[in-house]
Amino acid sequence: MNLFVGKINSLIKEFSNKVETEIKEGEYPVATPKASEPVIVNNKNLKKASKILFSSDKSQISDDIILHFNELEKLIPFSSTPKAFHSAWELRTNNLNKFAADRLANEGAQLIPQNKISNIFGIRDQQGVMLGPNKRLIMGVRHSAGNYDDELDDLRFTYQPPRTVPGMLRYRWCEFLSKNLEIPFTMLAVIWLWYSIDVKTKIPIFIISPAQIINSEKNLRDFGKSLNSPLELQIVNRAEVYKSIHRFESMQDTLAEIRFRSDLDVRLAEEWSFEEIHSSKKGKEIKKWFKDNDKKCPGSKCGHIQFDEISDSEIGFGHIIPQDWAITFPHYQTILHHPDNLYLTCNKCNSSLGSSFPNKTNSSQEDIEKSGTIGDWLRRTKT
Numbered sequence: 346m347n348l349f350v351g352k353i354n355s356l357i358k359e360f361s362n363k364v365e366t367e368i369k370e371g372e373y374p375v376a377t378p379k380a381s382e383p384v385i386v387n388n389k390n391l392k393k394a395s396k397i398l399f400s401s402d403k404s405q406i407s408d409d410i411i412l413h414f415n416e417l418e419k420l421i422p423f424s425s426t427p428k429a430f431h432s433a434w435e436l437r438t439n440n441l442n443k444f445a446a447d448r449l450a451n452e453g454a455q456l457i458p459q460n461k462i463s464n465i466f467g468i469r470d471q472q473g474v475m476l477g478p479n480k481r482l483i484m485g486v487r488h489s490a491g492n493y494d495d496e497l498d499d500l501r502f503t504y505q506p507p508r509t510v511p512g513m514l515r516y517r518w519c520e521f522l523s524k525n526l527e528i529p530f531t532m533l534a535v536i537w538l539w540y541s542i543d544v545k546t547k548i549p550i551f552i553i554s555p556a557q558i559i560n561s562e563k564n565l566r567d568f569g570k571s572l573n574s575p576l577e578l579q580i581v582n583r584a585e586v587y588k589s590i591h592r593f594e595s596m597q598d599t600l601a602e603i604r605f606r607s608d609l610d611v612r613l614a615e616e617w618s619f620e621e622i623h624s625s626k627k628g629k630e631i632k633k634w635f636k637d638n639d640k641k642c643p644g645s646k647c648g649h650i651q652f653d654e655i656s657d658s659e660i661g662f663g664h665i666i667p668q669d670w671a672i673t674f675p676h677y678q679t680i681l682h683h684p685d686n687l688y689l690t691c692n693k694c695n696s697s698l699g700s701s702f703p704n705k706t707n708s709s710q711e712d713i714e715k716s717g718t719i720g721d722w723l724r725r726t727k728t
């Protein structure tokens with residue numbers, strides 16, 4: 346069995362167990378614009394809801410998760426900027442006039458007329474929550490102007506669950522995946538407005554933006570009481586989603602657990618690039634930290650000597666992608682002196698490399714992971 350399928354299977358088991366042992370039968374109110382009856386939750390309809398999320402064979406469930414990210418990736422180029430999405434949200438009307446349309450377009454909105462590319466750009470199904478493959482995951486949520494829960498503070502908003510047991514349970518499952526895969530579960534937030542092309546023709550226009558689940562731990566910690574809690578979502582830009590999708594894809598490609606690195610702040614990366622550290626006070630600061638923290642040279646030529654056993658002048662900054670390679674393959678130039686391409690090494694190991702990648706003769710990827718790149722050191726000490 347594939348490792349990813351195995352991981353999803355164990356998550357399903359853990360989640361199902363939580364449902365069985367922590368959720369109590371009873372009445373669960375859902376906040377709605379007009380007063381509404383609470384949702385009755387009992388063992389019978391909980392079991393039924395679990396069946397919708399987890400029925401059929403288990404590998405199909407992991408396939409649906411993969412399909413979710415694939416579909417999402419294809420729709421991301423249609424996304425508007427967070428700024429434009431925010432402006433569209435603030436319109437508080439269902440009708441878009443030509444002036445507002447122009448302003449939104451200037452802010453980076455993509456005004457997409459109704460079409461059949463995806464049900465995201467259709468209004469046949471009026472439901473607020475749009476479901477993904479086999480109704481297991483949430484593909485999108487629709488915002489309509491004038492909802493009671495209408496604030497978009499800091500590009501964050503909450504979205505109440507549908508008034509059904511499967512609808513509520515699906516919210517928690519998406520949060521559970523988000524937390525345990527350590528990849529923010531991403532969906533699309535959708536706004537649609539009427540736009541008049543001419544006096545006779547009024548068409549629905551869609552503005553979409555990716556939104557990621559945040560604060561998923563909160564509801565999972567208090568699982569027994571959170572079944573009817575809203576989702577907390579954050580509007581993000583396209584780059585953010587591509588990062589998540591890349592992480593998701595790497596997770597399926599490898600048998601080993603990968604450590605993911607968040608992007609370093611650009612200014613920090615510039616401030617601590619090779620030229621800035623290799624013979625300076627900054628470099629001394631790094632060496633001191635590695636000595637104080639009992640770090641060893643990742644190289645095998647010296648037998649992984651402890652840095653505090655040698656002097657600063659015997660320690661240097663090695664490149665993971667060698668400098669010579671960046672001359673031959675110039676696309677490496679942009680990252681050559683980035684802190685994540687640099688690691689601390691003894692001079693003996695460093696000079697034994699010549700123009701090879703460190704794992705060719707000396708330090709394995711695992712060894713460098715263990716002592717960390719200069720970027721890792723920055724993440725630890727400067728952020």
Ligand SMILES: [Zn+2]
Pocket residue numbers: 642643644645646647648649650690691692693694695
């Ligand atoms: Zn060494």
